[in-house]
Amino acid sequence: MPWWIYVYVVLFGLVIGSFLNVCIHRIPQGQSIVRPRSRCPYCNHLIRAWENIPLVSYALLRGRCSQCHARISWVYPAVEALTAGVFYLLFRKYEFGAAFWLNALFFSLLIALVFIDLFHRILPDVLTKGGTLVGFLLVPLQSPEFFTKPATTWIGDMIAARYLDSLLGIALGGGLLWVVAKLYFMIKKIEGMGLGDVKMMMTIGAFLGWRFAWLTIFLGSLVGAFVGIAFIYLSGRDRLYELPFGTFLGVAAIAATLWGAPLIHWYFSLL
């Protein structure tokens, strides 16, 4: 691939990241993600086009509103840079295969969920239930051969196998977290893991199938345990139920999509 195609992929990621910022701030409030145009939350100043360029505007404005000079959250450039970064990695893996477009959609969904859970401790149904449905319907596109190999007899078998894998992913991912949530509630009498986490895991299973759903739960728990131990150590409080588990699951699912096969291979080489 010529280098300038990667520049376009990064720019595409920045634009999608900018849209995800709108989703992250408006979906928890139940507002439309299309209208009205964005305003400064402090002085109500209408954000002009040149103030809305991903990363560039934040740098030009030095992270402040052009009117009232209130600080603009670091989340905006972080989401834009993160989206561009994971799109770049996805493109290196799949190039123009159908799997690039499908997983770019999947990552967009995950990044919205990661940040909404981090700041609001909720995982909106419109993203988790909607994501499960869309992931299941489009899952045949995960096959790298899609669109490139001539569609002869193999395609029917491949589609059936992908749908089965996706269903198993939904059942295993959602089911496992549901059991853990119930057990946690029985033992601790605290709602440690909500149904939102269960539904988010169903979405991940729908897109990735049962093997990587399993890997996502494993990696997410690992990251959660490390962060949790650090949290207890630094804060001196055992309040693990306050941690955003959906955030860890989202990060783990991105890692599983990009490096799932080598990660599983490496894990079994240790045994």
Ligand SMILES: [Zn+2]
């Ligand atoms: Zn302002």
